[in-house]
Amino acid sequence: MGNDGYVPLFETKKAKGIALYRLFAASVFVGICFIWAYRVSHIPRNGEDGRWVWIGLFAAEVWFGFYWLLTQALRWNPIYRHTFKDRLSRRYENKLPGVDIFVCTADPLIEPPMMVINTVLSVMAYDYPKEKLSVYLSDDAGSYLTFYALLEASEFAKHWIPFCKKFNVEPRSPAAYFKSISDSHDSNEPKELATVKKLYKDMENRIGAAAKPGCLSEEIRPKHKGFSQWDSYVSQRDHDTMLQILIDGKDPIATDVEGCRLPTVVYLAREKRPQHFHNFKAGAMNALIRISSKISNGQIILNVDCDMYSNNSHSVRDALCFFMDEKKGPEIAYVQFPQNFDNITKNEVYSNSMRVINEVEFHGLDGYGGPLYIGTGCFHRRDTLCGRKFSQGSKNEFKIEKNAEREETIHELEENSKDLANCTYEENTDWGKEMGLKYGCPVEDVITGLSIQSRGWKSVYYNPARKAFLGVATTTLGQTLVQHKRWSEGDFQILLSKYSPAWYAKGKISLGLQLGYCCYCFWASNSLPVLYYSIVPSLSLLRGISLFPQLSTPWFIPFAYVIFSTYTYSLAEFLWSGGTVLGWWNDQRIWLYKRTSSYLFAFTDTIANSLGFSADSGFVITAKVSEHDVHNRYLKEILEFGASSPMFTMLATSGLVNLLCLAGLLKKVFIAEYQMMVLQILLCSLLVLINWPLYQGLFLRKDNGKMPSSSAIKSIVFALLVPALCSCINFVLYFFSDFVLLCNLIP
Numbered sequence: 001m002g003n004d005g006y007v008p009l010f011e012t013k014k015a016k017g018i019a020l021y022r023l024f025a026a027s028v029f030v031g032i033c034f035i036w037a038y039r040v041s042h043i044p045r046n047g048e049d050g051r052w053v054w055i056g057l058f059a060a061e062v063w064f065g066f067y068w069l070l071t072q073a074l075r076w077n078p079i080y081r082h083t084f085k086d087r088l089s090r091r092y093e094n095k096l097p098g099v100d101i102f103v104c105t106a107d108p109l110i111e112p113p114m115m116v117i118n119t120v121l122s123v124m125a126y127d128y129p130k131e132k133l134s135v136y137l138s139d140d141a142g143s144y145l146t147f148y149a150l151l152e153a154s155e156f157a158k159h160w161i162p163f164c165k166k167f168n169v170e171p172r173s174p175a176a177y178f179k180s181i182s183d184s185h186d187s188n189e190p191k192e193l194a195t196v197k198k199l200y201k202d203m204e205n206r207i208g209a210a211a212k213p214g215c216l217s218e219e220i221r222p223k224h225k226g227f228s229q230w231d232s233y234v235s236q237r238d239h240d241t242m243l244q245i246l247i248d249g250k251d252p253i254a255t256d257v258e259g260c261r262l263p264t265v266v267y268l269a270r271e272k273r274p275q276h277f278h279n280f281k282a283g284a285m286n287a288l289i290r291i292s293s294k295i296s297n298g299q300i301i302l303n304v305d306c307d308m309y310s311n312n313s314h315s316v317r318d319a320l321c322f323f324m325d326e327k328k329g330p331e332i333a334y335v336q337f338p339q340n341f342d343n344i345t346k347n348e349v350y351s352n353s354m355r356v357i358n359e360v361e362f363h364g365l366d367g368y369g370g371p372l373y374i375g376t377g378c379f380h381r382r383d384t385l386c387g388r389k390f391s392q393g394s395k396n397e398f399k400i401e402k403n404a405e406r407e408e409t410i411h412e413l414e415e416n417s418k419d420l421a422n423c424t425y426e427e428n429t430d431w432g433k434e435m436g437l438k439y440g441c442p443v444e445d446v447i448t449g450l451s452i453q454s455r456g457w458k459s460v461y462y463n464p465a466r467k468a469f470l471g472v473a474t475t476t477l478g479q480t481l482v483q484h485k486r487w488s489e490g491d492f493q494i495l496l497s498k499y500s501p502a503w504y505a506k507g508k509i510s511l512g513l514q515l516g517y518c519c520y521c522f523w524a525s526n527s528l529p530v531l532y533y534s535i536v537p538s539l540s541l542l543r544g545i546s547l548f549p550q551l552s553t554p555w556f557i558p559f560a561y562v563i564f565s566t567y568t569y570s571l572a573e574f575l576w577s578g579g580t581v582l583g584w585w586n587d588q589r590i591w592l593y594k595r596t597s598s599y600l601f602a603f604t605d606t607i608a609n610s611l612g613f614s615a616d617s618g619f620v621i622t623a624k625v626s627e628h629d630v631h632n633r634y635l636k637e638i639l640e641f642g643a644s645s646p647m648f649t650m651l652a653t654s655g656l657v658n659l660l661c662l663a664g665l666l667k668k669v670f671i672a673e674y675q676m677m678v679l680q681i682l683l684c685s686l687l688v689l690i691n692w693p694l695y696q697g698l699f700l701r702k703d704n705g706k707m708p709s710s711s712a713i714k715s716i717v718f719a720l721l722v723p724a725l726c727s728c729i730n731f732v733l734y735f736f737s738d739f740v741l742l743c744n745l746i747p
């Protein structure tokens with residue numbers, strides 16, 4: 001307690017051992033400088049073998065050094081948070097603010113309604129006064145099936161919520177909970193559990209049956225008047241606004257089976273017309289912000305993706321500990337929880353757990369003013385999301401929601417609110433620009449968060465031991481690469497946009513945070529140097545051009561030190577974040593693959609776009625379910641190639657080039673000069689080693705997940721062409737430098 005009697009609702013701790021880390025980082029930097037010095041002082045002279053290759057390598061190394069420096073911002077000053085929920089209860093239990101929860105879904109085939117309602121049920125069952133909780137489901141597909149599932153869920157909730165309360169259930173997604181207890185065969189299973197399980201099963205069967213074609217008209221239509229809204233429905237892309245309040249939390253007779261109040265539940269499918277662009281998730285979120293302001297107007301907004309169920313029933317209270325803290329609360333705009341997943345395999349073959357980002361990097365960002373907004377698992381103040389600027393000295397004003405009677409009937413309220421979700425509503429307004437989520441960027445969340453922070457607000461990263469949200473991670477290589485293409489492209493666009501963290505944010509957020517943002521915004525630009533580094537030294541090896549210092553010279557030391565120390569550190573960091581050694585090795589592979597395909601395509605597309613060659617990539621929704629055999633291979637951690645893709649061709653070509661180079665080298669290895677090129681041989685061998693599963697996919701596997709033959713053939717042809725092409729380029733360069741030489745000789 002401070003002198004003024006202030007007892008905080010949360011505390012912030014600095015990481016231990018940070019001085020040691022900084023010392024280590026400084027030593028690595030010295031090593032990097034020596035590498036640069038070596039490159040500059042040893043450039044082959046004009047006309048000498050490998051001059052251009054050398055200069056290219058130097059450029060790549062300058063980039064790596066620069067990027068490494070950037071990533072130090074994420075590690076320099078990490079902090080950790082802890083909340084005091086008991087204090088919150090004691091002080092504010094009767095004054096807690098209204099919380100509106102937004103769940104977004106976009107396609108009933110990719111995002112099955114059962115999964116969506118499990119997420120909805122998990123957030124309906126939060127340990128929070130139900131009359132202050134409202135859950136909104138935005139359905140961008142406008143699917144009657146999703147609506148029907150939500151209708152069923154709001155009935156099932158009447159049993160599920162009291163059950164959760166009585167038995168302190170965790171997690172509160174029914175599917176996840178039943179799965180978690182299915183392993184423990186408890187003979188004294190309470191009879192309530194059996195009942196609620198049966199209710200769930202029955203509901204699942206009914207929803208399954210409703211998916212059959214023609215069902216809307218006959219069987220389920222009479223169940224709710226809301227289905228009449230589908231009479232004018234044309235397609236996913238062409239329909240009226242459909243809005244239905246399924247449970248009105250203000251209605252005193254809307255209670256569960258124990259007679260306790262229920263949270264408000266609302267279904268929304270905003271209007272869609274082919275001639276109006278719908279702005280993907282950002283458009284959905286903005287419609288939700290407006291609709292909810294009419295219905296419940298909670299001061300805090302939580303948004304989750306439809307696959308991100310709540311895994312911790314106390315998260316709302318955790319978030320409020322930050323917002324409601326008397327001293328530091330007023331400057332906090334949003335509280336971001338990490339994005340965790342419940343389908344990660346032991347050695348995460350697609351490196352899809354985002355381990356290091358969650359456990360290391362975001363804590364680092366938090367130390368400099370707060371994490372990025374990553375689009376899910378994030379609590380916002382409603383007014384900052386709507387564009388309010390931060391003003392020094394403002395106090396927390398959480399209105400206590402009075403249970404005022406509504407003047408309109410529910411039906412009137414629905415009809416009067418629908419306009420807010422129409423296509424034309426935003427015309428000539430600030431929505432999508434200064435209000436709500438920003439439009440026009442594949443990672444609308446990151447750019448929105450950045451602009452909030454640039455208006456003076458702080459954000460908080462909270463990573464409790466019991467994970468707050470669990471979602472579905474990608475389960476094939478293709479999905480992973482496509483998702484990362486969207487992310488890296490979006491982040492790169494932000495870098496080049498008006499809101500660039502490099503200039504727009506200057507002076508508005510701390511330098512550390514600016515650099516932190518840049519780490520992600522520069523993802524895409526890593527592609528060229530990595531591609532260069534993963535091909536050119538191997539090709540040069542084949543031609544006998546030495547590019548690294550020999551073992552016997554002192555210049556070898558900085559190379560060895562930087563390589564050894566950074567990789568050891570990265571392994572340690574990965575293990576410390578809870579990963580396995582094999583997981584780290586897989587992470588290195590995906591690191592390489594993302595850079596030489598996703599990031600490369602994101603980079604070229606963004607550049608093409610900004611030059612006016614439109615290559616609009618849209619939003620490819622990430623799959624949340626997979627076929628049986630694909631899923632089995634995922635569980636066995638076998639790389640899934642499947643459908644052909646230019647990204648695979650790219651990866652296979654680069655993998656094959658290395659294989660060819662290594663094979664070519666083996667023939668010559670007894671020649672003494674090659675034995676000097678230790679580092680180059682090491683690089684090439686490591687590349688071949690890490691590509692092993694790719695070669696298997698190309699040549700050895702027979703299952704459906706192997707490399708598709710079209711990608712395989714293309715990559716083999718390209719791989720054979722690359723060395724030939726290089727010889728041509730080399731010839732031209734020789735010719736060019738001889739020509740320059742000649743010109744210099746002529747007086």
Ligand SMILES: O=c1ccn([C@@H]2O[C@H](COP(=O)(O)OP(=O)(O)O[C@H]3O[C@H](CO)[C@@H](O)[C@H](O)[C@H]3O)[C@@H](O)[C@H]2O)c(=O)[nH]1
Nearest residue numbers: 104105106140280281284305306374375376442443621622
């Ligand atoms: O037109 C659209 C497209 C998507 N979504 C929803 O947006 C969410 C995220 O889409 P998903 O396909 O799961 O993408 P991910 O790559 O998993 O999403 C990550 O990256 C996105 C930005 O690219 C963020 O918005 C997400 O919160 C973040 O989880 C899902 O709930 C979708 O239903 C919509 O509501 N409307």
Ligand SMILES: [Mn+2]
Nearest residue numbers: 305307471622
């Ligand atoms: Mn997702």
